[in-house]
Amino acid sequence: MVGAGILFYLRSLVSMVFLGRLGQLPLAGGSLALGFANITGYSVLSGLAGGMDPVCGQAFGAGRTDLLRAALRRTVAVLAAASLPVALLWVAMHRVLVSTGQDPEIAGAAYEYILCCLPDLAVQCLLHPIRIYLRAQSVTLPLTYGAAAALLLHVPINFLLVTCLGLGVRGVALGGVWTNLNFLLFLLAYVYFTDDDDEEEDSTKTKEVEEWWPLVRLCVHSCMSVCLEWWWYEIMVLLCGVLVDPKAAVAAMGVLIQTTSLIYIFPHSLGCAVSTRVGHELGAARPERARLVARVGLGLGAALGLVACAFAVSVRGAWARMFTDDAAILRLTASALPLLGLAELGNCPQTAGCGVLRGSARPEKAARINVSAFYGVGMPVALALAFWPLGLDFRGMWGGMLAAQLVCAGLMLRAVLGTDWAEQTERARQLTGGRGDGIVAEDKPGHAQPAKAEVQQNTLFMVADCV
Template sequence: MDGGSPISDSLPLKAAPPPLMILAYLRVAGHDQGRPKSWPSISEVVEEMKEMCKIGGPMLVVGLIFYGRAAVSMLFLGRLGKHELAGGSLSIGFANITGYSILSGLALGMEPISSQAFGAKRYSLMCLTLQRTILILLVACLPISLLWLKMKPILLLCGQDPIITSVASTYLAFSLPDLFFQAVLHPLRIYLRTQGITRPLTLTAALALVLHIPINLWLVLYMGLGVRGVALSMVVTDFNLVASLLVYLWFCGVCGKGSWEGWSLECLREWRPLLSLAIPSCASVCLEWWWYELMIIFSGLLSNASDAVATMGILLQTTSLVYIFPSSLSLAVSTRIGNELGANRPNRAKVAMFVAVCCAFMTGIMALTFTTTLRNVWGWVFTSDRGIVALTARAMPLVGLCELGNCPQTTGCGVLRGSARPSLGAHINLGSFYVIGMPVALLMGFVANLGFLGLWLGLLAAQGSCALLMMCALAKTDWALQASRARELTGGAVDCKPVRKVVSETTKMSGSNSYKVEVAEMLERAPLISIKVVQPND
């Protein structure tokens, strides 16, 4: 088909001799025209970068604030003593594996529905998806809570130190309420971000961080609660974050501007679309999170276990800091692609992917530059042990190379989430980290006797293969098809009355009804707004 004109510019009906044939185009008036272009224009790139910065910039600030909150907790644990620091670190790792990664992954299942529904102006669907996600996460908190209460015998059975295990179990027991606050916080953040509402998230996160320090001082030092105080301070901080966010939204009327339609019992129905996205999203997140926790376990099996574990802790803190940048980009592109597909603008979605991937590679280069330039001084920020500092300096370039693959890989996951394809991301992560990365890590670390550096070579193989597979998946994406899938997911429809009117008028002039059935069937399959009247071949 050629790029036919809209209805207002179509051929005059009275000039078309009978018999006539109507060719319908899968195009929506006022949206993308023609097929997706191979390369976006400079103006499109600049416009998309502005849109992405509006979302990614505040998300970057929020990510840094949350990183600062975790750093404050670790500093107070370190102040309490060696066993408290080790027990707190163990409990945080256990909580990440069994709790926070699961809640975060399940919550991401609502992201494609929410962002596409906002683009399609299906605000009721957004509200119902928010309520369903909160219910799913609250239900998930129940078995996670039972597991956390049984953490001590589980870790003792695995041969962990009894003193450290006792501290870790105490920390987790007092952290239980935080699970339920996270079950509300994750969906609420996604609900706002997918609408481009980022200011409340930034302000409330900043307020929570400012209060986090005095709360720790009061509970840990003044009240003398020790590890219990550190855990409770995190709970209180997350409660403050949720409460201040809800108060801000209520008094500023953000949820009263058309996107919020109130709570409804309708959320108790039609769970399948959300669960079909939440479960693979959870799998994709957990497969990546768990790998880093396994790196700590593998480090403890090396001959220089004490130095290796300590260095791994430093490097994981480093990667957590660097990860904030591609993660913010991933959240931004996921929102942008979901909005554009929901609004039936596949060209704009493709431009968003192009801009995000380019920015991701630039971010990876900056991360590599950072880790290689500061490799000899970075370890001194965390410790004065020369052995740990030396091992950190040797591994930092490998960390940078891993980030060179991690940045486009993380951004690619955002693209897949925005286009409602989390299952593809989960399969890529499974194959890259566990089919390729883990055997390479074990082989290089233990068989080839490369030790600690061998483990990071395994992660490098995983990140490199993951980035390659992700880029191949993005390059083969049919954006027109994804826009069609978005209409199915959101239940969106386009007004086809203009086409039906033209069909009716053309039928009267031609005196023929032979093509009416075919046109009617096509109208049922897709929103058809543009038509062209042509003389059929003899």
């Protein structure tokens, strides 16, 4: 999971490099388009897809592998329905940006970019569910191989579209869509040649579990949890536009967002792994092992937080020099990196805790925690520190981030440690119609095999003792 995350991070960097070579206007327009697409589209689809995570994980643990395919089909339908209003909003993007006071030239370049990204909505409607479908079965290497193959093709694709064909900003957008499509085709080919469709489905159970409402409810709550945190970062970028030195502040915020995005790959991958393992154990009616997975996940999250904090503090004087030589941007970035590192002390364990809640089909609790931490605490603290009464300017914004992440970690820790795992096991049985006998689905080639699973369980107990 970490490998695939880093590869896709590199893919986005390649796109930004090609945008930067086109000039200031294409770079500004492409950046604006990406921000608009993240807020209105990609965050929504990613969040909605997360609703199938607990269903697939618990179904696999309960021996109901037929339900994975049912959840896959229904999630694709949910994402396709959600992408229609998103597409309409993207088509109207130019008028929205101009009416909100954006520069017409930048808005025009952004509009060119986002129109060429419209096919990516269809790709994402399949890509997100397929990735979760495979991860729920402990199939992760194909994700890494697919991401690596897509990245290798990404550079020549951009060179062809941008340099050879001279498509400019449209070429960069189409290159991103083409790369995502390559990744999707790789995963679809893997599923087609490895999936076993010979299993008989229990029509009574399938009919009960395949009802729309449970999955849609999980999708909506998961979407709220993801978007509330994702949008908070975008709001911070907008608020930087009204600080004392807005150009330097927005640029420094861009550097720091890239930094925290890189760091986030590690706790996010841990959260996905924890979600999958918790789902497996609950589906297999093993509440004590689910509790153990949750606690080990929190311990590993705390360790990742310490590493991330040490990294951010140690590179504060040199990190921004990879992006710019501007003295004002370097000063702001260096002053905020220690606060970013301290925020990771809360962000890493809370991300692991969010994986626990997602794996136990409780994304609504994660959404409530995000509202309380980021908007109930983080936003007021950021405004008070940055503007009035303290007037710390840029550092005050990241002080608000630090407060939000620490509160979020505390609330998440309380929610996970206060979990009644026997109750969650019963909820998993009701969600999946599982046998509740602790028998995991028979593994297929490429899935976690029983002997390996037993070794992993023993490893978990050893790690728990160390923690």
